[in-house]
Amino acid sequence: MVQELLTPREMARADQLAVASGVPSLTLMENAGQAIAFEVVSHLPLQPVLVLCGPGNNGGDGFVAARLLEERGWPVRVALLGEKADLKGDAALVARRWTGPIEQARPEICMDFGVIVDGLFGAGLSRDVDGLAAEIVRAANNSAAEIVAIDVPSGVDGATGQIRGVAMEAAFTVTFFRCKPGHLLQPGAALCGKVLLADIGIPDAVIDEIEPLAFENERLLWTLPRRRVDDHKFSSGHCLVISGDALHTGAARLSALGAARIGAGLVTLGGARDALLVHAAHLTAIMLAECDRPDDLRPLLDRRKINAIVIGPAAGVSEDTRQLVLEALASEASIVLDADAISTFAQEPDALFAAIKARKNPNVVLTPHHGEFSRLFGEIAGCKLDRAQAAAKRSGAVVLYKGADTVIARPDGYVAINGSGSPNLATAGSGDVLAGMIGGLMAQGMNAFDGACAAAYIHGLAGRRYGKPGLIADDLPGILPDILFELSI
Numbered sequence: 126m127v128q129e130l131l132t133p134r135e136m137a138r139a140d141q142l143a144v145a146s147g148v149p150s151l152t153l154m155e156n157a158g159q160a161i162a163f164e165v166v167s168h169l170p171l172q173p174v175l176v177l178c179g180p181g182n183n184g185g186d187g188f189v190a191a192r193l194l195e196e197r198g199w200p201v202r203v204a205l206l207g208e209k210a211d212l213k214g215d216a217a218l219v220a221r222r223w224t225g226p227i228e229q230a231r232p233e234i235c236m237d238f239g240v241i242v243d244g245l246f247g248a249g250l251s252r253d254v255d256g257l258a259a260e261i262v263r264a265a266n267n268s269a270a271e272i273v274a275i276d277v278p279s280g281v282d283g284a285t286g287q288i289r290g291v292a293m294e295a296a297f298t299v300t301f302f303r304c305k306p307g308h309l310l311q312p313g314a315a316l317c318g319k320v321l322l323a324d325i326g327i328p329d330a331v332i333d334e335i336e337p338l339a340f341e342n343e344r345l346l347w348t349l350p351r352r353r354v355d356d357h358k359f360s361s362g363h364c365l366v367i368s369g370d371a372l373h374t375g376a377a378r379l380s381a382l383g384a385a386r387i388g389a390g391l392v393t394l395g396g397a398r399d400a401l402l403v404h405a406a407h408l409t410a411i412m413l414a415e416c417d418r419p420d421d422l423r424p425l426l427d428r429r430k431i432n433a434i435v436i437g438p439a440a441g442v443s444e445d446t447r448q449l450v451l452e453a454l455a456s457e458a459s460i461v462l463d464a465d466a467i468s469t470f471a472q473e474p475d476a477l478f479a480a481i482k483a484r485k486n487p488n489v490v491l492t493p494h495h496g497e498f499s500r501l502f503g504e505i506a507g508c509k510l511d512r513a514q515a516a517a518k519r520s521g522a523v524v525l526y527k528g529a530d531t532v533i534a535r536p537d538g539y540v541a542i543n544g545s546g547s548p549n550l551a552t553a554g555s556g557d558v559l560a561g562m563i564g565g566l567m568a569q570g571m572n573a574f575d576g577a578c579a580a581a582y583i584h585g586l587a588g589r590r591y592g593k594p595g596l597i598a599d600d601l602p603g604i605l606p607d608i609l610f611e612l613s614i
């Protein structure tokens with residue numbers, strides 16, 4: 126099933142729609158508390174547990190979990206931030222169903238437990254956590270306890286992944302119905318620990334009403350090209366990668382290998398003769414073609430029936446690169462613009478965006494990291510998801526905004542967050558391989574968004590599959606065949 130991501134506001138709507146369809150809100154809260162208790166007993170040995178309850182429904186879930194854990198024989202203490210008399214609605218109701226003592230929440234109480242269930246704040250976090258609440262969060266983090274977060278670690282904004290003041294560092298997080306962007310966006314994602322998704326009885330049909338725009342990037346979001354028995358190399362597309370000069374050839378070579386290993390039928394490196402001689406000393410299956418000047422590009426594209434182009438890796442921030450990009454955009458090919466191809470338009474981004482919007486073939490992917498993003502788009506307000514969406518809309522391209530939480534956005538607002546990444550990928554040249562993979566997938570006929578999502582996902586898996594530090598970008602293309610094989614069965 127494709128995994129939609131719901132902002133806390135969309136989740137509140139899901140809640141209302143579920144209630145309108147006949148599921149009582151109290152049932153949702155009971156189910157949520159039950160899911161937490163279930164995950165606690167499933168993952169942790171029986172031991173004293175502290176349930177921290179906040180003033181809203183996140184705290185309500187905590188009261189339910191406390192009751193059910195006690196019924197299972199766990200020694201449970203409950204501490205409330207605020208007054209019981211101030212609790213409202215379902216939270217007030219389930220607090221009355223908890224028949225044990227309710228202590229005042231304070232920092233010192235956090236020291237004596239192996240497990241803390243964090244029900245302070247969830248989707249209703251409305252400002253920075255400060256004062257007593259912040260002291261409690263810090264005390265919980267400094268204790269030896271494993272923290273189990275209800276919905277989100279308290280202090281993490283579910284919509285943006287930002288930390289509001291201070292946030293719980295959870296061992297795992299139990300969330301409901303659908304994950305939230307904050308479970309995948311950094312820095313919040315790193316504080317969630319493992320995220321477990323629980324069904325609490327909200328009917329799937331409510332998604333049709335909400336029409337969410339954000340998705341987790343996973344393998345059901347796109348379909349990889351499949352080779353048919355009668356396919357030949359020309360039916361799997363031809364990807365051209367533009368090389369840097371003779372002293373800067375490595376980045377384009379990594380892209381070319383990425384394009385080839387992801388399945389492009391043919392891959393050509395284009396560049397000046399002296400650069401090609403360096404490539405020739407390293408490569409066998411990748412072809413070489415002289416493309417010294419921007420004017421050389423169009424004839425080369427026609428001659429070799431090239432249908433995807435990657436420009437940018439170590440291409441140089443120069444007038445030639447700028448012209449090459451504009452020539453490429455004027456062609457029918459699908460285009461990946463990475464690194465220097467992006468930076469070269471820092472002074473006149475609108476010229477780039479106009480050239481992208483004037484194209485017949487809409488498949489263009491921009492792959493900026495944070496610095497390149499700011500150079501091209503300036504400072505855009507909002508979280509990474511908002512910024513990627515705004516950038517895609519403004520540029521008319523698919524924007525793959527790189528990082529530990531790569532976000533891929535389409536001009537119409539559709540957006541995916543990639544959770545498959547690995548810190549192993551933070552190494553020189555890793556982005557060059559990724560750009561090549563996107564070019565290779567578009568050469569095989571994938572559209573820009575699907576190709577960018579699939580490449581980001583597979584690239585992330587490759588980093589994980591390597592499984593240890595010491596990965597260099599040269600290793601990545603060689604890992605791709607095994608991953609493609611796994612994804613195809």
Ligand SMILES: NC(=O)C1=CN([C@@H]2O[C@H](COP(=O)(O)OP(=O)(O)OC[C@H]3O[C@@H](n4cnc5c(N)ncnc54)[C@H](OP(=O)(O)O)[C@@H]3O)[C@@H](O)[C@H]2O)[C@@H](O)CC1
Binds near residue numbers: 247
């Ligand atoms: N949606 C669903 O389908 C379901 C949702 N469920 C659960 O409900 C949770 C959402 O509940 P919620 O809306 O009551 O919000 P919640 O996170 O408890 O916090 C609100 C309270 O905290 C306060 N407060 C906020 N920030 C603060 C701060 N920095 N420092 C201090 N106080 C702060 C805020 O005060 P106020 O802003 O009103 O002044 C208000 O009193 C959700 O995460 C999930 O666990 C499940 O039961 C099942 C179905």
Ligand SMILES: [K+]
Binds near residue numbers: 244276
């Ligand atoms: K919480």
